[in-house]
Ligand SMILES: Nc1ncnc2c1ncn2[C@@H]1O[C@H](COP(=O)(O)OP(=O)(O)O)[C@@H](O)[C@H]1O
Ligand SMILES: C[C@H](O)[C@H](O)[C@@H](O)C(=O)COP(=O)(O)O
């Protein structure tokens with residue numbers, strides 16, 4: 439029997455609506471609709487400029503996708519997106535203010551202000567979440583400072599997937615995996631941390647009790663059915679944080695691996711049963727995001743392919759990603775390295791200028807050509823993966839013998855090979871659309887067609903080609919440049 443469901447995965451660079459068909463322990467995909475996602479700068483009525491998402495446009499793309507899928511024999515739909523960002527709704531359920539992106543500079547230096555109220559250690563002990571300047575806690579604190587009336591007017595806090603679910607069903611909810619990314623969620627009680635909210639004077643009434651992945655949010659609203667040409671369609675919450683969904687689809691049930699969810703961001707970590715909030719975990723800035731089925735996502739954000747996305751954009755898209763990879767391969771190895779996680783790369787005016795400036799300041803060869811810039815980015819990311827791997831091993835004491843790379847970044851075979859070469863571990867790459875697959879699998883488990891996460895991962899392994907990369911660089915070559923990379927961290 440064929441079971442069809444829809445996954446909508448919206449990442450920071452693109453969104454896609456993918457139809458999944460489950461049949462005899464295999465899952466097949468059909469991409470029904472793909473659309474660009476990007477940040478646009480907008481001025482609000484007070485004249486403040488914010489980097490924003492165009493959520494109305496994205497919602498319209500979701501509707502276009504559902505209509506294209508001719509959803510009559512579709513059992514359910516699930517939506518996942520990037521984390522931390524949210525909307526505030528007023529009593530008339532209208533969005534208050536702009537739909538601001540985590541890359542907006544409004545949270546520059548806000549973390550430090552919050553630490554004057556609640557210490558970094560206390561926040562980490564309560565939430566177990568990595569310190570990133572754009573976490574929801576700092577965004578809400580920034581809103582409180584610049585537009586206090588917004589929080590006075592707000593009746594509902596919805597994260598981006600929650601908001602799309604609300605528009606489709608009329609039901610408001612806060613899904614668990616994404617709620618944990620806010621740094622307002624208590625890692626022990628698995629609920630909103632009332633003390634943090636009180637200390638920062640953020641109203642607790644705007645938050646809903648969290649719902650777990652697999653929860654049926656509701657049915658598509660009647661007023662949408664005619665325009666979408668559908669009868670019934672269940673809306674199920676997957677792990678609505680896209681990384682949570684991608685990790686569901688890691689194609690193995692072994693325990694001796696680290697994953698890299700590779701897209702705009704590289705999210706590198708391990709799956710644990712319990713959070714790890716030790717001093718060393720805090721020192722290395724690891725996070726404990728909630729995973730599906732009582733798992734813990736112990737990981738760290740790495741700036742990822744955002745770096746090459748911005749270079750590509752600044753080159754007016756005259757090269758596609760594949761061409762940039764080929765140009766990188768033609769360049770000399772290890773000429774220039776950057777620290778990808780330097781905050782200067784979060785949202786610079788010009789990524790190319792910022793990379794050049796970094797290399798000048800660190801007295802390295804300054805990359806000029808597109809291939810030199812691309813190679814610098816890919817090699818630097820691979821060294822960053824090596825660093826995070828060493829930290830993961832130290833903090834978790836887990837034996838890590840291989841790396842599973844999942845997500846769109848899997849298409850960068852050069853980076854896959856560099857990751858194997860520089861970490862010295864076997865790399866297994868795929869599936870590309872891991873996030874959408876994980877989204878679908880949670881729906882199938884909720885509908886009772888798959889029994890467990892373990893069974894789901896077996897289905898992924900059976901259904902998709904996973905490519906293996908073996909280390910083949912000399913240890914000396916890696917070691918010399920590893921020392922150079924580590925010096926950059928200081
Ligand atoms: N043909 C390709 N060759 C190399 N890299 C690619 C290719 N296609 C996509 N990519 C990489 O995948 C990234 C997009 O991954 P994806 O998971 O779709 O991102 P997100 O979900 O964050 O929008 C791009 O930024 C690019 O670096
Ligand atoms: C801002 C968050 O750290 C970000 O959402 C990250 O967690 C993530 O999931 C990014 O996904 P992409 O598909 O946009 O790389």
Ligand SMILES: [Mg+2]
Pocket residue numbers: 448449450680701702845873
């Ligand atoms: Mg993604």
